[in-house]
Amino acid sequence: xxxxxxxxxxxxxxxxxxxxxxxxxxxxxxxxxxxxxxxxxxxxxxxxxxxxxxxxxxxxxxxxxxxxxxxxxxxxxxxxxxxxxxxxxxxxxxxxxxxxxxxxxxxxxxxxxxxxxxxxxxxxxxxxxxxxxxxxxxxxxxxxxxxxxxxxxxxxxxxxxx
Numbered sequence: 748x749x750x751x752x753x754x755x756x757x758x759x760x761x762x763x764x765x766x767x768x769x770x771x772x773x774x775x776x777x778x779x780x781x782x783x784x785x786x787x788x789x790x791x792x793x794x795x796x797x798x799x800x801x802x803x804x805x806x807x808x809x810x811x812x813x814x815x816x817x818x819x820x821x822x823x824x825x826x827x828x829x830x831x832x833x834x835x836x837x838x839x840x841x842x843x844x845x846x847x848x849x850x851x852x853x854x855x856x857x858x859x860x861x862x863x864x865x866x867x868x869x870x871x872x873x874x875x876x877x878x879x880x881x882x883x884x885x886x887x888x889x890x891x892x893x894x895x896x897x898x899x900x901x902x903x904x905x906x907x908x909x
Contacts, residue, residue: 763809763817763846765853776816777808784836796834804833805857809846818846822854825867830858832868851881855905864906872897 768777782796800823809818820835832854837846858866870878875885878901886900 762812763849765849766808766810768806768808773808773816774806777806777819780808780816780819780838781834781836784839785834798833805854807850807853807857809849811841817841818850820850820854822857824861824863827862828864830861830863830866832866847877848881851878855903859905862906865902865904867900867902870899870901872899875899875901 766773768774778796782791782793786792786795801821804821804823806821807819808816811817815838817838818836818841821833822830823833825831832851835847835850837850855866866883868878870883879885881903883901883903886902
C-alpha cells in the first residue's frame with residue numbers, strides 16, 4: 748500500500764490516511780465505493796463506475812483507522828495544462844467530516860506537481876457549493892446523468908493565478 752505523506756484528524760474522528768491504491772484488493776475496494784455511491788442508487792450495473800482511461804489516472808483513496816475505504820477520487824490529464832477530477836465519492840455516513848476536503852486538496856497538490864494550470868470537472872448540482880468554498884467557479888450547466896442527476900461544469904486556475 749502506498750501511503751502518502753500524512754494522516755489527518757477531522758472533527759474528532761480517528762486518523763485518516765491518503766493512499767494511492769496499488770494492489771488488486773485495494774482497487775476492488777476503491778471501485779466498490781465508487782459504484783455504491785455514484786452508480787448503485789440509480790440501478791447502474793457494476794462496471795459503470797469505470798471508464799476507458801482508468802489506467803491513465805491518478806487514483807487516491809482515504810482509509811480510516813480500520814483500513815476501510817471511506818473516500819475516493821481520480822485525477823487525469825486532459826492536456827499538459829489541464830487536469831480533470833472525476834469519480835469523487837465519500838461513504839454516505841462519512842460525508843461532511845472533511846474527507847472531501849482532504850481528497851480535493853491532495854488532488855490539487857498533485858495537479859500543481861504535474862505543472863497543470865487548470866482543474867476542471869462536472870460537479871453534481873447538489874454538491875457544487877462544496878467546490879465553490881475552495882475557489883472553483885461554475886462555467887455552465889453540465890450533463891444530466893441517468894435522466895435525473897444534474898451537473899455543473901466547474902473549474903479553477905492553479906499555478907499561474909489566472
